[in-house]
Amino acid sequence: MTERIDGHTLLIGLMAYPIRHSMSPTMHNNAFAKLGLNYAYLAFEVGNDKLGDAVNAIRTLDMRGSNISMPNKQKVIQYLDKLSPAAKLNNAVNTIVNDNGVLTGYTTDGTGFMKSLEDEGLNILGKKMVLSGAGGAGTPIAIQAALDGVKEISLFNRDDPSWENAERNVKIINEETKCKATLYHLEDQEVFKRELSDCAIYCDATGVGMKPLEDLSLVNDPSWFHKDMIVYDTVYSPRETKLMKIAKSAGVEHVFNGLGMMLEQGAEAFKLWTDKDMPIDYIRELIFSDDDKK
Template sequence: MEEKKNKITGVNGPINGWLDGHTYLIGLMAYPIRHSMSPTMHNNAFAKLGLNFTYLCFEIDNKKLPKAVEAIRTLDMRGSNVSMPNKKEVIKYLDKLSPASEMCDAVNTIVNDNGVLTGYTTDGIGFMKSLEDEGIDIRGKKMCLAGAGGAATPIAVQAALDGVSEIEIFNIHDDKWAQAEKNVKTINEKTNCKASLHDLEDKDDFKRAISECDIYCDATGVGMKPLEDMTLVEDPSWFHKDMTVFDTVYAPRTTKLMKVAQKAGVKHVLNGIGMMIEQGAAAFKLWTGEDMPTDYIRQVIFENDNK
């Protein structure tokens, strides 16, 4: 990162919420995106640490993406987050990819180093770190994963890289099936994890996999608006008490899947808030070199929930 004035200080220390001629701009490019919690998270973290950065949302779809990425260079932005529908499309406009992004064929974070744009994926890191924050270690354990899209792919890859012994991936035969096949092939060839692909329509197989696993993760959009009244697992008997059930959805805070798992007495039932914060923290570190004050950010998000 080019040397600039990157902290604002006053007589009593850091000045929060300050913008000046040295401020770094970071973006979030997706469509739709105005609902995102990322600006609240990052801007509060910048202010807390007295960092001279600001984070803004830009509604960018695939059509606008080429010019938007070029603007990162033109405007000397520090970087950007990328979300749907751009996580794969953006790759063709970048200069380099991290190893995890190459394996996932997806990017959610861009870092600009003097005009050289490197793509990273922090979603999987966020998933694993959010489990660690709850005292859950899934290394050497068996995982059942529903989905093969923008969140599911980095979750599967990072879990495999970090030492999960087996992953059974379930997906319907839609436009993500080919990606699911690629995910399984990549994991089996490049990690020590055993991966397999299964048809989500085979409910008996799905039930078996969940009953045998240590962690079930739903990384589909089921449970999120407008599907908030739906879940892939309706029957609490599919779960066992000593497992972890993880729903990547964070709005609503308690999804229908989580209610089913709670009814079953599952030991650890988690939503996607922790993953969202920790993937943001990983991106924050890439841009600033500083650790995000995640405990403080949790408080900020909790306070916003109660307004």
């Protein structure tokens, strides 16, 4: 790293809270080094309260851009100049590109999620998905899955301030795609169990399972799962969440954390900043074999 940084190095950030667990700096800095690109990627622990100042710093410091993660993916929109069509449809941003002071927001989470399943040789098109969460991760996952051809989505969300966004997601999916989306209260456990019983994939797109909620899971009974389904937790720190452990105890064959999604969404962001393809096979081997990053 010290050999690469000089007076011409361009900074790219990651703004989220919490964020010290992130694998993104490892992924991007190694990709920059592999391709000989003069960029540096740093993580900044920024929540909603400091987000406006942090985004303004992108302009002030002439940063090339930044990734955005929870809890900032929707709140950040108000501080940007433009949105890509996908970000506008999703009402969420996970990538900012700075072009001479003009900040454009993009979302790469949805395509990253779908591509990560493709990487595993799995196809959920024409099938039923159960999804929990309608925030900055759940929204692009739901909408991209519907656009790509998932037949049915049962969306579960708590009756909290994000419920309105969940209603919006279902409305957009039903009006703009061929997918049928239905919204349910996460508190209704009997309905949750019923919808899981015949789905092809269950995806938890909430923060449950990561610090400080690492000892929790939205599903605690292994009998709710069936072995032929996919269980996907968008959390990747810890590498194995409580949800994943429960799914494995139920004999579910395809159980994943969010590393694959992180890798693929990161590759798309990398392209937006550098106009270069990330050396994805090299990075995949690097981050998937790094068992020290828990």
